[in-house]
Amino acid sequence: MAVTLTPEAGALRRQDPEMAEILLGELARQSTTLQLIAAENFTSPAVLAALGSPLANKYAEGYPGARYHGGCEIVDVAERLAVERARALFGAEHANVQSHSGSSAVLAAYAALLRPGDTVLALGLSHGGHLTHGSPANFSGRWFDFVGYGVEAESGLIDHQQVRALARSHRPKAIVCGSISYPRHIDYAFFREVADEVGAYLIADAAHPIGLVAGKAAPSPVPHADIVCATTHKVLRGPRGGMILCGSELAERVDRAVFPFTQGGAQMHTIAAKAVAFGEAATEGFAAYARQVVANARALADGLAAEGLVVTTGGTDTHLVTADPSPLGVDGRTARGLLAAAGMILDTCVLPHGDARGLRLGTAAVTTQGMGEKEMARIAALFASVLRDAANVRKAREEVRELTGGFPPYPGR
Known part of the structure; x- marks a missing residue:
């Protein structure tokens, strides 16, 4: 099967034919094999166009209307559009679209709500939890005291009785619900109930199901969680990146946790591509x-x-x-x-x-x-x-x- 790059990629072929061949090779691989990795998808040509746009040239530390660089009038419009589309798509009071990945979104959520040494209850890594849910190789496991809940041996479903018992015993500062390999819907209302009982924040790591939430094919964590962390790729079919949804009362804390605390300049071409994906997901x-x-x-x-x-x-x-x-x-x-x-x-x-x-x-x-x-x-x-x-x-x-x-x-x- 013959595959070609986009017409605008002719410049790449002329300037760097070696890299052009690498890109063609990857396109051929994707086109002739079955992509069954749960975290992957194919973006639309419109998303790819935004990723390859001149917005990649713009430095834009800060937020719309409050940048640390001049010449941000146009990219401010792009980011505001992405934020408004995300808020409308998910029914959230506030959206931060600057996170570079799902992991950086989780890092910012922790930074907004926690201090080093705080106790966090999350799904254990051996039961489907993510690296950011307490792995000792990750910032989460080094900075916070994670307690892991699990799934039932017979059913494979989250052990809700264990969640409640561990929450009562450890009184965590935050509870995280989310997984990289749990194939069932998460009962966000239950986790909200437990979090309220022990006075904990509830963080939903919805990196995998958020695209289904956008398409009304999965329940939304937004009405239940204090902060929702997500990726914009996977089922959502946007560019590789992250986002955070929260209520207005946490908006400033979340924004400051993203910039300047955990990362620097926003990737404006990626934010534009996120806006395109949010628009597509609203159809x-x-x-x-x-x-x-x-x-x-x-x-x-x-x-x-x-x-x-x-x-x-x-x-x-x-x-x-x-x-x-x-x-x-x-x-x-x-x-x-x-x-x-x-x-x-x-x-x-x-x-x-x-x-x-x-x-x-x-x-x-x-x-x-x-x-x-x-x-x-x-x-x-x-x-x-x-x-x-x-x-x-x-x-x-x-x-x-x-x-x-x-x-x-x-x-x-």
């Missing part, structure tokens, strides 16, 4: 997309279960599916390698209540390409054929090429 077309993402994830989970994999929690409410491939005779890391060789790109994750690794995959990108439940059933069958017998890798790779050929991520390139 009925995006809502239909979000519903299809969930339908595809459920179809994929059902297909994997029918092929003999153990799907955690018995299914999914979101774009995420996590599964144990060991019934087919392979561990998670081996399975990921075999599937990658067959052109099916995904991640591994820790399976709770043990040290084994399972598979973590998502349907956001393949749904953007236009695939539906029929294709999910085919993907599940390809999974099983490869994991049951490594000799099937080459044949599966050809089938993946044929499948992706009918669903190009950027038609016409």
Whole structure:
């Protein structure tokens, strides 16, 4: 399959043909393999255009109307537009769109509410918590005293009784709800109730479900959490970056925690691309997309279960599916390698209540390409054929090429 760069990338080909070939190689990889990493998606050409715009040239430390650099009149308009679109999309009183990533958004949330040494209750890393939820390798685990709650061994669902008991025992300054591998909706109202009972702030790390929230395909944490941290890529289908939503009473603290406390100049080209993505996410077309993402994830989970994999929690409410491939005779890391060789790109994750690794995959990108439940059933069958017998890798790779050929991520390139 021939792939090309955008017309404006001709300058790159002339100036740096080596890098141009690298970009073409990545476009070819994305176009001929199945992108099943739950945190990835394909942005629209409009988002890509904003990312490659002259706004990349502008230094704009500070906020609209209060910058530390001159010449910010136009980028102020861009940031205000992104903020207003985010507020309207999620029903939030305040939005900060400057965070460079989901992790930097969480860092700013902690900086706004906590002091070093404060106790924080969050989902344990071995049960699906993020690095920013207390990993000793991360700022969170070094600066704060994290206590981890978990999921029930039998159901795989968050152990609400344990959450309440740990909150009462440790009286945390903040409670974090959110996960990188939990496929079910989180009960934000429950977490709000517990936070109120022990006088804690509630921080929702909604990096994964926020796109489904935008498309009305998942419950919103905004009415319940003091601060909502999120990414603008993943299901939301925007540029790689972060954002923070909160009430007006915390707006100044959040803004100061982002700039100047945790980061410097805003990336105005990325903020413009975020505004484009928020605008796209406010359409009925995006809502239909979000519903299809969930339908595809459920179809994929059902297909994997029918092929003999153990799907955690018995299914999914979101774009995420996590599964144990060991019934087919392979561990998670081996399975990921075999599937990658067959052109099916995904991640591994820790399976709770043990040290084994399972598979973590998502349907956001393949749904953007236009695939539906029929294709999910085919993907599940390809999974099983490869994991049951490594000799099937080459044949599966050809089938993946044929499948992706009918669903190009950027038609016409």
